[in-house]
Amino acid sequence: MNLGMLLEMAADGVADRVALGRSADAVTFAEFGLRARRVGALLAAAGGERVGLVDLNSPAVPIALFGAALAGKPFVPLNYRLADDQLLAIARRIAPATVVVGPGVAERLRGVDGLTLIERDEVLRFAADPTAALADGPGGEPDDIAVLLFTSGTTGEPKAAVLRHRNLASYILSTVEFAGAEESEAALISVPPYHIAAVSAALSNTYAGRRVLHLESFDPARWVALARAESVTHAMVVPTMLNRILDALENGAVDGLPALRSLSYGGGPMPSTVIERAMRLLPSVGFVNAYGLTETSSTVAVLGPDDHREAFASSDPAVRARLGSVGRPLPGLDVSVRDPLGEPLPAGERGEIWVRGEQVSGEYLAGTATDADGWFPTRDAGMLDDDGFLYVYGRLDDVIVRGGENLSPGEIEAALLSHPDVAEAAVFGVPDTDWGEKVVAAVVLAEGASVTDRADVERDLREHVRARLRSTCTPEHVQVRPQLPYTETGKLLRRVLRAEVAATLSPTVGV
Numbered sequence: 001m002n003l004g005m006l007l008e009m010a011a012d013g014v015a016d017r018v019a020l021g022r023s024a025d026a027v028t029f030a031e032f033g034l035r036a037r038r039v040g041a042l043l044a045a046a047g048g049e050r051v052g053l054v055d056l057n058s059p060a061v062p063i064a065l066f067g068a069a070l071a072g073k074p075f076v077p078l079n080y081r082l083a084d085d086q087l088l089a090i091a092r093r094i095a096p097a098t099v100v101v102g103p104g105v106a107e108r109l110r111g112v113d114g115l116t117l118i119e120r121d122e123v124l125r126f127a128a129d130p131t132a133a134l135a136d137g138p139g140g141e142p143d144d145i146a147v148l149l150f151t152s153g154t155t156g157e158p159k160a161a162v163l164r165h166r167n168l169a170s171y172i173l174s175t176v177e178f179a180g181a182e183e184s185e186a187a188l189i190s191v192p193p194y195h196i197a198a199v200s201a202a203l204s205n206t207y208a209g210r211r212v213l214h215l216e217s218f219d220p221a222r223w224v225a226l227a228r229a230e231s232v233t234h235a236m237v238v239p240t241m242l243n244r245i246l247d248a249l250e251n252g253a254v255d256g257l258p259a260l261r262s263l264s265y266g267g268g269p270m271p272s273t274v275i276e277r278a279m280r281l282l283p284s285v286g287f288v289n290a291y292g293l294t295e296t297s298s299t300v301a302v303l304g305p306d307d308h309r310e311a312f313a314s315s316d317p318a319v320r321a322r323l324g325s326v327g328r329p330l331p332g333l334d335v336s337v338r339d340p341l342g343e344p345l346p347a348g349e350r351g352e353i354w355v356r357g358e359q360v361s362g363e364y365l366a367g368t369a370t371d372a373d374g375w376f377p378t379r380d381a382g383m384l385d386d387d388g389f390l391y392v393y394g395r396l397d398d399v400i401v402r403g404g405e406n407l408s409p410g411e412i413e414a415a416l417l418s419h420p421d422v423a424e425a426a427v428f429g430v431p432d433t434d435w436g437e438k439v440v441a442a443v444v445l446a447e448g449a450s451v452t453d454r455a456d457v458e459r460d461l462r463e464h465v466r467a468r469l470r471s472t473c474t475p476e477h478v479q480v481r482p483q484l485p486y487t488e489t490g491k492l493l494r495r496v497l498r499a500e501v502a503a504t505l506s507p508t509v510g511v
Contacts, residue, residue, distance in 0.1 A: 040070030238490025
């Protein structure tokens, strides 16, 4: 099975359903299949071994994704938000390639040897031309590379994660019912094209037979307006997006999102206060927390709508705590929590999350990270409870080592977020001559916070943490900020924040 075959099944099986676009300019699945095949022929004849994309969200994204698959070339969406020197460095690494570019991008890439640039609008015009040639066959072999996604590169040169056709097809076949969507369903895609969530959304919605709408870049007011205007039933957001959508709904003083049935979220920790607020404002929506990684072809574990409702309604602290989990692993996947030596840990103990399954790649152009038995160490800290619910505590690299004791930033952040005056929180360690590292926190206060004097806030929050966790977890410094730095996909830029905050502390503290 490969990606071209997934599209072919949808184009034949739900041919007359709307696949892409608003009601006024809709494209059926049969036409979607033809447009992808036309672009596949274009890309097969064009120069290069890969198909890059540097653009915002648009119908060109799924057309280029499937077109690349039909052309037998890897699809490589790049982060358009990178600085010019970073973008150029990655562009040189994917050459020789044909790159689909959005408005203004060509100027940024000119001069890179081996790149053939095609404007997005040109690709869309070609795709709609009924006289254009069609690609033959379903495209690449199952073991061929389907997608290359570059990591953020915050700790070094970005790595190119390899996802083969068999990895992505396995994920879709095991999690999505073919043509299982109702004809009235519509999905809103607002995550950027270079994120694994965007790739999996294109594949899963196509296989399910669901119409897809694209929001070029996220804006909460525009997101709400489009969701209402097009009766969007399904959407995926990151935690920071959800909080801003809720603000837009409350500030609009109008009825919520009456058509919305399912809202999935992931990409970073979801504060319990945000998901509880969402469930109160949107009681008819089924919320889904999806945890996954690029190297696992997206989702590894899911906390489904019934899990959310059961936890939200429960007075049992253990059940209520499941709102902070990422749910149970998907069928067909093995998940294990292990110690630093790679030995499995019993339920209730924290360690590193390892995963194994057909959808798991664990592979980079530079080599593989899986062991001989196919297990991939995620570098995420986590814990499985007695009922099989998985809890994720952040990256192992972010663990604070204070006086030889390992402290979890996620645990301390959760304690801070349980304070009614805290809207966002980030915790990290900075070098300390006595303890090796000391705990430092940065917070954004909630609107209408009862305590706003910074000295009082720091004292109050330190006591709040001390009352809930052991004293070693108490931040030695709390900085109030107007906002925290995040990537567009909702990941906290912890190292950036750490450097910024450390620079404001005592000159004896290094970074």
